[in-house]
Amino acid sequence: MTSLKIDFVSDVSCPWCAIGLGALEAALARVAPAITAELHFHPFELNPAMPPEGQDTGEHLREKYGSTPAQQAEAREAIRQRGATVGFTFGIDRRKRVWNTFDAHRLLHWAGLEGGGRQIALKKALLKAYFTDGENPSDHDVLVRIAGEAGLDAQRAREILAGGEYAAEVRAQERLFLDAGIHSVPAIIINDRHLISGGQPVEVFERALRQIAGAAPSTTALA
Numbered sequence: 001m002t003s004l005k006i007d008f009v010s011d012v013s014c015p016w017c018a019i020g021l022g023a024l025e026a027a028l029a030r031v032a033p034a035i036t037a038e039l040h041f042h043p044f045e046l047n048p049a050m051p052p053e054g055q056d057t058g059e060h061l062r063e064k065y066g067s068t069p070a071q072q073a074e075a076r077e078a079i080r081q082r083g084a085t086v087g088f089t090f091g092i093d094r095r096k097r098v099w100n101t102f103d104a105h106r107l108l109h110w111a112g113l114e115g116g117g118r119q120i121a122l123k124k125a126l127l128k129a130y131f132t133d134g135e136n137p138s139d140h141d142v143l144v145r146i147a148g149e150a151g152l153d154a155q156r157a158r159e160i161l162a163g164g165e166y167a168a169e170v171r172a173q174e175r176l177f178l179d180a181g182i183h184s185v186p187a188i189i190i191n192d193r194h195l196i197s198g199g200q201p202v203e204v205f206e207r208a209l210r211q212i213a214g215a216a217p218s219t220t221a222l223a
Contacts, residue, residue, distance in 0.1 A: 001033060001034060001035070001036060002034065002035050002036070002213040002214075003035075003036045003037065003038065004035065004036070004037045004038070004190055004191055004209065004212065004213060005037070005038050005040070005190070005191050005192065006024070006037045006038065006039045006040070006188060006189070006190050007040050007042055007188070007189040007190075007192075008020075008021065008024070008039060008040065008041050008042065008186060008187075008188055009042045009043075009044050009177050009182055009185055009186065009187040009188075009189070010041065010042075010044055010185045010186045010187075011043070011044050011045055011046045011101055011105075011185055012101050012104050012105075012108075012123070012126040012127055012130055012137050013046055013047070013098060013099065013101050013130060013137065014044075014046055014185050014186065015079045015083070015090065015131060015199075016079075016185070016186060016198060016199035017127070017185055017186040017199070018083060018088050018090075018127045018131055018199075019079070019082050019083055019086060019088065019199035020186035020188065020198065020199035020200065021123070021124070021127070021186070022083070022086030022087055022088045023086050023199065023200060023201060023202045023204075023205050024188060024205050025086075026086055026087075026202045026205075027202050027203075027205035027206040027209055028205075028209070030202070030206050031206060031209050031210060031213075034213075035209055035210070035213045037209075039120060040112065040119075041108055041112065041119055041120070041123050042173050042177060043105035043108065043109070043170050043173050043174050044174065044177065044182065044185045044187070045100075045101055045102060045105070045174065046101075046185070047060075047098060047100070047101075048100075048102070050098060050099060050100040050101075051100070052100060052138065054097040054098055054099040054100070054136070054138070055097060055098050056096065056097055056098075057095055057096060057097055057098055058072060060098045076090070076092050077092075080092055082199065083131075085201075085202075086202065088127075088131070088132075089128075089131075089132045090131050090132065091131065091132045091133060091134055094132070094133060094134025095130065095131060095134050096134060097136070099130075099136050099137055099138040100138045101137055101138065102138075102167075102170065103138055103140070103143060103161055104126055104137045104138070104143060105170045106160060106161070106165065106166040106167060106170055107122060107143055107147055107152075107157055107160065107161070108122055108123060108126070109166045109169055109170055109173070110152075110156075110157075110160055110165070110166055111123075111147075111150070111152060114152060116151070117151075118150055118151050118152055121150040121151055122146065122147060122150040122152065125146045125149055125150045126146060129142065129146055140158065140161045140162075143157065143161060144157045144158045144161065184197065184198075186198065186199060188205075190208070190209070190212050191212060194208065194212050196208055
């Protein structure tokens with residue numbers, strides 16, 4: 001049996017991160033039990049300057065990418081189809097606004113410290129809340145509820161959100177990966193040295209996992 005360390009750098013407002021996570025999990029299921037993985041999530045903000053009130057999704061995409069409504073509709077449908085192939089449902093008409101995700105990343109950092117699979121449970125719940133249900137991942141009441149549903153202490157989550165806990169740690173992690181050359185997500189780093197970028201198909205992840213499992217151990221740590 002071979003165990004791999006996988007660092008998954010992503011944002012909860014990134015549709016390709018939801019697709020990439022689904023594909024990675026499917027690939028891990030295919031290679032089990034011969035290959036197992038220890039999965040860690042790290043923060044990346046696609047829109048770190050997004051104000052508390054958020055921004056209309058169509059307006060945001062037009063300003064950021066120059067895309068027309070027709071192009072946006074075509075991209076949404078492509079994303080919906082790719083999501084369906086890995087079991088993720090995109091509620092196309094529900095995601096009306098783009099929000100700031102910094103507080104969501106603070107809770108994800110805390111969940112990682114709590115262990116017991118709570119971080120991945122929270123990550124998947126946040127992706128579903130935003131992309132499937134159209135909820136606001138910057139709303140503290142939404143975050144507290146989702147934390148509780150993911151098996152975390154809801155009252156402790158509210159205390160964290162009310163203050164500045166884990167803000168410095170999240171900022172440090174963001175800088176670490178930016179300095180390492182990560183400027184788009186998802187970025188999947190295996191054994192601290194092998195980078196897979198983007199929401200790749202299941203087959204790409206499976207092939208990479210099998211190849212890396214037979215490679216020499218890593219000597220350079222990113223996290």
